[in-house]
């Protein structure tokens with residue numbers, strides 16, 4: 001059997017293939033699915049190969065994209081096609097799609113996020129339209145299906161035919177939410193918190209946990225891109241930073257600016273949200289977050305862990321353990337969801353709350 005029918009494909013930020021592979025390998029070890037990673041630096045994806053389709057199925061059933069930090073998307077591969085003919089790519093793709101025996105709610109042709117992606121974007125678009133038309137003709141599109149078809153073009157001649165369960169995978173092509181910069185926001189960092197709220201929480205959680213009248217603290221707030229995201233949801237914010245805050249935010253009447261040290265500040269009353277984008281050693285930030293969560297000073301926290309070091313995957317595990325242990329010491333348990341967002345560079349963004 002070729003490896004293609006027994007592997008998964010994970011998209012990631014180019015340069016982070018090794019962290020993505022380590023994360024998949026850790027889950028593989030827990031499940032004893034005996035797989036191994038194949039990846040190329042800067043390709044923007046990792047293939048994880050299993051010994052047989054049973055192991056592949058066990059892995060896909062147990063490991064969800066939401067639980068991974070470095071994978072932007074996780075797909076079950078059914079075929080890998082090389083030498084796609086330029087003049088009739090669909091003619092070769094369609095038999096592989098029929099062979100899956102499934103009908104799909106939707107079909108996306110996408111390219112991993114790497115240097116070649118821009119050149120492939122036009123091809124992906126035109127081929128996607130033709131593919132959907134061909135699938136409709138053969139009744140392979142079914143609005144009730146829980147499955148989405150993915151065709152990943154790693155180059156113009158190589159296609160991976162794959163699928164994803166819509167309920168448990170990223171809802172954005174390539175795993176990348178394309179957000180428009182809101183012109184009223186004081187900094188581009190605002191997109192990080194917007195993407196975090198969009199991808200780390202579901203729609204129901206956003207409605208319940210981000211209500212007008214709630215309160216928040218933003219550590220390392222200046223000039224105010226993250227604060228702006230809370231203020232636009234009518235959440236009042238204590239913005240802690242020695243640097244200047246955007247005057248428009250102060251005029252909103254919802255922001256109190258404190259020129260204090262974010263590693264020392266303590267709220268006089270518990271707040272709903274803590275957000276933190278201070279550029280500091282990740283362990284130091286994690287220890288600070290642990291203090292807030294264990295102390296019950298906030299209900300929810302979103303924070304950024306900068307990862308300029310070599311052993312980035314290990315550092316993330318260490319930070320997570322540190323927070324989990326501090327919270328366990330006071331008899332509580334934490335929920336931890338982390339992701340290297342599209343708008344994150346050498347860093348990840350974490351959502352944590354006491355369960």
Ligand SMILES: C[S@@+](CC[C@H](N)C(=O)[O-])C[C@H]1O[C@@H](n2cnc3c(N)ncnc32)[C@H](O)[C@@H]1O
Pocket residue numbers: 186187188189190219220221222223224225226227240241242243260261262263277278279
């Ligand atoms: C990446 S910027 C934050 C950008 C902000 N999230 C936004 O969206 O506009 C990091 C900020 O952390 C602040 N900072 C770093 N160390 C700090 C500390 N110990 N206490 C308070 N602020 C700190 C810096 O002054 C800087 O404004």
